[in-house]
Amino acid sequence: MIPTPPRIAIIGAGPGGLTCARVLQRNGVPVTVFEHDASAGARPQGGTLELDMTTGQAALRAAGLYEEFAALARPAGQEVRLLDHTATALFPDAPTPTPGAAGHSEIDRGELRRLLLDSLTPGTVRWGSYLRTLHPLGDGRHRAEFDDGHSETFDLVIGADGSWSRVRPMLSDATPHYTGVTFVESGFEDAGTRHPEAARLVGAGSMRAESAGKALIARRDSRGRIRLYAAFRGSQDWALEAGVRMTDTEAVRAVLLDRFAGWDERLLALLRDNDGGFAHRPLFALPVPHTWTHTPGLTLLGDAAHLMPPFAPPGAGLAMLDGAELARALTGHRDPDEAVRAYETALLPRAAEAAEHAARGLAEALTPDAPLRHPRARRR
Ligand SMILES: Cc1cc2nc3c(=O)[nH]c(=O)nc-3n(C[C@H](O)[C@H](O)[C@H](O)COP(=O)(O)OP(=O)(O)OC[C@H]3O[C@@H](n4cnc5c(N)ncnc54)[C@H](O)[C@@H]3O)c2cc1C
Numbered sequence: 001m002i003p004t005p006p007r008i009a010i011i012g013a014g015p016g017g018l019t020c021a022r023v024l025q026r027n028g029v030p031v032t033v034f035e036h037d038a039s040a041g042a043r044p045q046g047g048t049l050e051l052d053m054t055t056g057q058a059a060l061r062a063a064g065l066y067e068e069f070a071a072l073a074r075p076a077g078q079e080v081r082l083l084d085h086t087a088t089a090l091f092p093d094a095p096t097p098t099p100g101a102a103g104h105s106e107i108d109r110g111e112l113r114r115l116l117l118d119s120l121t122p123g124t125v126r127w128g129s130y131l132r133t134l135h136p137l138g139d140g141r142h143r144a145e146f147d148d149g150h151s152e153t154f155d156l157v158i159g160a161d162g163s164w165s166r167v168r169p170m171l172s173d174a175t176p177h178y179t180g181v182t183f184v185e186s187g188f189e190d191a192g193t194r195h196p197e198a199a200r201l202v203g204a205g206s207m208r209a210e211s212a213g214k215a216l217i218a219r220r221d222s223r224g225r226i227r228l229y230a231a232f233r234g235s236q237d238w239a240l241e242a243g244v245r246m247t248d249t250e251a252v253r254a255v256l257l258d259r260f261a262g263w264d265e266r267l268l269a270l271l272r273d274n275d276g277g278f279a280h281r282p283l284f285a286l287p288v289p290h291t292w293t294h295t296p297g298l299t300l301l302g303d304a305a306h307l308m309p310p311f312a313p314p315g316a317g318l319a320m321l322d323g324a325e326l327a328r329a330l331t332g333h334r335d336p337d338e339a340v341r342a343y344e345t346a347l348l349p350r351a352a353e354a355a356e357h358a359a360r361g362l363a364e365a366l367t368p369d370a371p372l373r374h375p376r377a378r379r380r
Contacts, residue, residue, distance in 0.1 A: 005030050006155035006336045009144060011131045011167055013037070015049075015056075015109075016302030016319030017160030018116035018125075022063045023327030025121055033120075034129040034146065036161075040117055042127075045110040047187075047227035048074075048219050052104050055317030059324040068115055073105035074222055079205030087201070087209065087264040106205070108221045112316075131166045140296035140337065142170075156336055157298050158326065160319070163284055165304035171292035176284035178236045179309050179362055183217075183281040184256060186274040188226040195226070195273060201266055202226055209267050213368045214260060216267055228270055229281075230256050233366050236282045249276040283309045288359050289352035299340045301326055306351035311361030313354040322347060 008024065010017045013035035024031045037043060051057050051073075060069045082090045117125065130147035134157060137143060145151040159167025163176055191199040198218070201207060206219040215231040235241055244251040256271050256278075286307045292300070302319025326343045333339035 007153070008032070008156045008158065008330075009034060009152070009154040010158045010160050011144075011165075012159070012161035012302075012304070013113070013117070013125050014160060014162055014302060014319065015112060015116070015316045016304075016323040017158070018113065018120070018323070019059050019063055019320040020158060020160060020301060020323030020327045021124055022065070022116055022119050023059075023324050024330060025124070026064055027327070027331035029327070029331055031124065033125045034131060034144070035125055035127055036130040038128040040113070040125075040127070045108070045113055047225075048106045048108050048221045049112060049316045050104050050106050050314055051112075051317045051320075052314055055314055055321040057105070057317075059317070059320035062324040062328065063116070063119065065115060065119055069107065069112075070105075072111050072115065072222075073107045075105050079203055081203050081205075081207040083207065083209040083267070085209060085211035085260075085263040085267065087266045106219075106221075108223070109316075111222065131161065134167065134170050134298070136170075136297070142297050155297060156330075156340065159298070159300040159304040160302050160323065162303045163307045165300065167298060168300055168304050170298055171295055171300060172290065174287050174290050176286055176307050179283045179285050180233050181231065181283045181309065181362065181366055182234055182236065182238060183229040183231050183283065184252070185279040185281055186228050186230075186271075186277060188228070188274055190224050191220070191226045192224050197266065198226060198270055198273065201270070209263070210366075211263070213366050215366060216260070216263075216270055218270060228274055230260070230271065231366060232259060239280060246278055246280050249278060252278040283362075285309050285359070285362070286355070288355040289348070290355070291348050291352070294341055294344055296337050296340075299326065299344060301347075305347065306355050308355045308358035309362045310358075311365050312358040318351070318354055322351075 008031045010021055010031060010033045013033050017033055021031050021033050060066045084090055131144055132147050133145045135143040141153055141155055142157050143151050143153045157167060159165045161167060188195045188198050202218045202220060209216045213233055217229040217231055219227050239246055242255045244255055246252060290306055301322035329339040329343040330336060
């Protein structure tokens with residue numbers, strides 16, 4: 001145990017930062033989380049997350065939250081339908097997984113965040129606190145300056161601030177690059193009642209229709225919503241090049257229908273009949289491997305450390321595992337700097353392996369000759 005607790009700041013209240021905070025507090029180590037969002041409900045948290053046993057679920061066990069997670073999770077969400085562009089099932093004989101059997105489980109992002117937030121001591125998260133800069137004080141401590149003008153000094157600053165981390169530049173020169181793959185997101189509210197055809201096509205979990213380097217990916221959440229992603233390779237400025245603004249729903253819809261021309265009507269209906277509003281989600285990744293030289297008083301976890309495309313390992317699960325492991329190291333070493341070193345020694349090779357796997361998945365995905373592999377047959 002640490003005799004005098006160091007002053008620890010976690011930047012970012014995503015799955016990784018909140019898991020780290022929870023495991024620290026559970027072991028009696030004080031921590032403050034600084035989050036850009038103005039409040040827990042300031043922005044929609046997005047769709048559903050698949051968490052597997054070895055990463056996200058293992059972290060939730062370390063956080064003492066597994067039972068609560070299991071009550072919220074949807075093992076049926078692991079059902080995956082893989083179709084081609086004619087809406088023909090590619091693996092009709094693939095066994096429907098018994099709920100829970102494969103060890104994967106889906107949970108809504110918002111519910112996961114709520115579960116983690118509710119487990120923290122009230123006041124742990126300082127909402128509306130955007131980290132602007134860090135000033136090294138020369139003895140491992142850093143002064144953190146926030147957008148609202150206040151500044152504080154910490155013994156350890158943990159960058160859990162996602163893809164565009166403000167902590168990462170203190171440790172490495174790496175910046176995320178566009179992977180060449182874009183997701184365009186839309187969805188269906190109350191799909192079972194308002195969009196029964198789409199609900200039937202997607203089934204209880206997720207559906208992925210793929211052909212000739214393009215895909216339509218649809219995933220259910222616990223509130224009857226279906227989130228739809230049109231995925232393709234192309235310029236990051238594809239909308240601009242097509243002469244449309246993302247805010248012009250019907251113009252974006254027309255461009256997407258044109259891109260997927262020739263696909264089965266049932267699949268095109270997903271593009272045509274969704275509730276509208278399209279969000280552009282170009283995929284970015286950090287170089288592989290992304291490493292840094294140990295620097296007293298600073299470290300990274302989750303996407304800040306190893307942003308990778310969502311084509312293989314579960315990014316949120318990895319972030320949560322990082323958070324739990326870092327917290328465990330901090331509670332298991334007398335010297336916080338030794339703890340961070342031990343964490344980084346395990347993290348960097350683990351992250352490199354996962355990122356290589358994701359990079360291979362990206363290289364194979366959405367290409368005209370992409371190998372057909374059932375998602376449950378993922379290679380490690
Ligand atoms: C389309 C898509 C689908 C995905 N599906 C899955 C899936 O099924 N399963 C899965 O496990 N992963 C999935 N992922 C990946 C997953 O979303 C990320 O890997 C995960 O959210 C990373 O968690 P994190 O805690 O590291 O960072 P984030 O979730 O990005 O959280 C970072 C937090 O830091 C805050 N922040 C940022 N900058 C600052 C600052 N300067 N000051 C203060 N706060 C700041 C942000 O507001 C945010 O709350 C998917 C990703 C994409 C793009």
